[in-house]
Amino acid sequence: MDQTLDVKKAIRDLGVAARAASRLLARAGTAAKNQALSAAASAIRSSQKKILEANKLDVAGAKKAGRDAAFVDRLALSAELVEQMAEGVEQVAALADPVGAISERVKRPTGIEVARMRVPIGVIALIYESRPNVTADAAALCVKSGNACILRGGSESLHSNRVIAACMRSGLKAAGLPESAVQLVEFSDRAAVGELITLPEYIDIIVPRGGKELIARLARESRIPMIKHLDGVCHVYVDDSADPAMAVRIADNAKTQRYGTCNTMETLLVAEGIARKVLPELGRIFLSKKVEMHGDDATQKLIPGIKKATDRDYYTEWLAPVVSIRVVKGLDEAIEHIAKYGSQHTDAIVAGDRARAERFLREVDSSSVMWNASTRFADGYEYGLGAEIGISTDKLHARGPVGLEGLTTQKYVVLGHGEVRS
Amino acid sequence: MDQTLDVKKAIRDLGVAARAASRLLARAGTAAKNQALSAAASAIRSSQKKILEANKLDVAGAKKAGRDAAFVDRLALSAELVEQMAEGVEQVAALADPVGAISERVKRPTGIEVARMRVPIGVIALIYESRPNVTADAAALCVKSGNACILRGGSESLHSNRVIAACMRSGLKAAGLPESAVQLVEFSDRAAVGELITLPEYIDIIVPRGGKELIARLARESRIPMIKHLDGVCHVYVDDSADPAMAVRIADNAKTQRYGTCNTMETLLVAEGIARKVLPELGRIFLSKKVEMHGDDATQKLIPGIKKATDRDYYTEWLAPVVSIRVVKGLDEAIEHIAKYGSQHTDAIVAGDRARAERFLREVDSSSVMWNASTRFADGYEYGLGAEIGISTDKLHARGPVGLEGLTTQKYVVLGHGEVRS
Secondary structure (H helix, E strand, O other), rough: HHHHHHHHHHHHHHHHHHHHHHHHOOOOOHHHHHHHHHHEEEEEEHOHHHHHHHHHHHHHHHHHOOOOOOHHHOOOOOHHHHHHHHHHHHHHHHHOOOOOEEEEEEOOOOEEEEEEEEEEEEEEEEEOOOOOOHHHHHHHHOOOOOOOOOOOOOHHHHHHHHHHHHHHHHHHHHHOOOOHHEEEEOOOOOOOHHHHOOOOOOOOEEEOEEEEEEEHHHHHOOOOEEEEEEEEEEEEOOOOOOOOOHHHHHHHHHHHEEEEEEEEEEEEEEEHHHHHHHHHHHHHHHHHOOEEEEEEEHHHOOOOEEEOOOHHOOOOOOOEEEEEEEOOOHHHHHHHHHHHHHOOOOEEEHHHHHHHHHHHHHHHHOOOEOOOOOOOHOOOOOOOOOOOEEEOOOOOOOOOOEHHHEEEEEEEEEEEEEOOOO | OOOOHHHHHHHHHHHHHHHHHHHHOOOHHHHHHHHHHHHHHHHHHOOOHHHHHHHHHHHHHHHHHHOOHHHHHHOOOHHHHHHHHHHHHHHHHHHOOOOOOOEEEEEOOOOOOOEEEEEOOOEEEEEEOOOOHHHHHOOOOOOOOEEEEEEEEHHHHHHHHHHHHHHHHHHHOOOOOOOEEEEEEOOOOOOOHHHHHOOOOOOOOEEOOHHHHHHHHHHHOOOEEEEOOOOOOEEEOOOOOOHOOOHHHHHHHHHHOOOOOOEEEEEEEEEEHHHHHHHHHHHHHHHHHHOEEOOOHHHHHHOOOOEEOHHHHHHOOOOOOOOEEEEEEHHHHHHHHHHHOOOOEEHHHHOOOOOHHHHHHHHHOOOOOEEEHHHHHHHOOOOOOOOOOEEEEOOOOOEEEEEEEEEEEEEEEEEEEEEEEO
16 A cells, blocks of 8 residues: 555544544643643653663664764663653643633723633644653643644654653543543654645644754745744844953853853854953853854954854854854944844843843844843743743744743633624 | 746845835834824825825726626725725824833843843735725834835735825835835736745735635745634524523624624524524524525524525635524534534624533634624724734634734843853
8 A cells, every 4th residue: 555645644643633632632621731741740750661661772773873972862861861751741730821811801892891811722743853852841731731732753762752652641541631632643754744734724833843954844845834943043242331251251151051052152242342351351261162263353353363254154053162253343233243144043232231232122133132141041941931842933923932821822702791793 | 038037026125125124113113103104194185186096097997807896896995985094094003002012021040030022023015905995004003013014905906005005105204214114016917926925034924815715825835924814604602591682683793784794603503492582583684684594404494494504504604695504402512513614713602601601712712702792893993902904813923803913023031130051
């Protein structure tokens, strides 16, 4: 039989089941959803051995397939990581339930009352790569926000994901909720993803997590709206009104606290009036931490021996111990630079002057704008969302870290007393 | 020279100019935006003669092209309609400016403060059909919400739209704002629309208004997110706990107050326990108003002589004096019917029983759900939004009537004191 037809049918079946489950989950109470998550966390703990055995198979497979050490590292689980996974599910259970909240209630001259009610989105498909903990995290967030989910993890983590998804489903079952609210795509070929993105009748949003190429391809091809994250070309701009010590501390942290994250600073902009007080010191720090610096002429004068920055460098998300540096005249040039080269992710200003900081916060069109803080704070946990399903660089619906609220939407509720329109 | 290349370049040029204008408009103050709208309203009034002359050309062209009376009616302007257009622009000026509002400010344990700031989306492309007043309405809403817009009206209204758009631009100019914040696509061929929907780098959202086929096609082909409206298969469900007189009044109004609108009731569902008290009376009213009724067996017994409803009827948005009627066992069957046949637009319950009404409001997954009110209230003006750019049947971002707030988004603002992440 034709394999393509098999995949088509299987994915459609998942969609039909997810849609049905989503209707039941949408009306589930907070207590039942929390019970499901507690039971799932217990199941993860009691399945520790099975999860680790499955994970061993995945790790062996990845090594055999010649995957690099970083890949295997993301894939590999330990007893400690399994415990963290269970705790993560319990933390989601402890978050406030956004569903059902009524806001903006107003009485209209006609007599009707109009309000908005927060409701689940419906069915969410998550497409992700190697980390198996995403299976538990994402399922927990979807269950808590009343959404059914279809999870399509990387084929290299299929054994691990299968056991983890089974734990989540057993939690749903224990709470009397439909198991098909959490479903795993078990086809490893790419056709499965191709199918998922063409079923708007069963899937309301796609959340792709993974490499930029995967996401860009899905964005081109998907017929379903996405909550997605593309580049993170984040900037720190040091205004000449900044405290130099604070500027050095923030720029250092934004670049070197972790190199591979999307909220890491990739380009440092420094006002010419303060460059002399900031760049030599930062040059020493970056040199000592083996951060490769690419600077413009003015920067090269203050930090001798570094590479000349190219125009292309300023567009680059290094995700590595490399930083682009540029000396600018001041705030206007910084804002222009960020508008041209940035990716609307996270950008920070270090400044003592409030009016300039406010202009930066207002005029830089990024999902997070910061004053006197490290870009590394752009994160759902740091913002107090409790958890995040991802960071959105889109403008519609959810911008920046996306937590439970981003997995819901609002409908209008009209309360009348028999009113008709005249 | 190749015409396709011309269109491609011209649309791209509009996009580049719109993006630049959007950055200036995003930082414009409320006073400047209001001044632009007042000046635009004055320009519309003082250009009344020019607008009506241009409109005469359009009307003559439409007649020559064999367009039907309804089409010509939507296209034709009068002195009174031009005055209404000017007043509409002034009403938008009087609305509160959503841009810059700060909300959800919290202090985090790390010391940073996190808040959300409401900001314009950027560049909005509006694709619409014959009504020339949309040119003024949409431009006013975009200017007030700080967005640049690209307007692509129907080719039949090009003469009218050109004069109206010039009035809006003269208002922008008078207030020192960039004229290219309002641009009109002057190409009449469909290639222009095809180009618009492939420029995510210059256009942030597409708002299509018009026939279902146009919107469905754009939804399939667009690479840019949309705020769109598809079907309006709206239901009124009369529960057996309803006051029969109220039920009759609401069902009558929901169907007959206007036939061609998206929030008109297309299907009436009646609980069997109250059918006898409601359907014969409604049958008389619909008959007297020449509304064609299609009912199931139970309905046919209570309203003799009407057509038998087919399964297809229940999926149909009549937009005409036709109504589908079905007798259901009660609330559960009504909710099931709406989930299967509805379009998630607007659905109402008439009921005395609060618990049942609340279940309906919670479980019916539509952009507007109503209790004891006519579906005809689903409208931005009736909800108090002041104006609307359309009604969204999408789930992401904006659901239901979309006003100024739906044309904005929120970014995160982080206020620190030198905090770094540890």
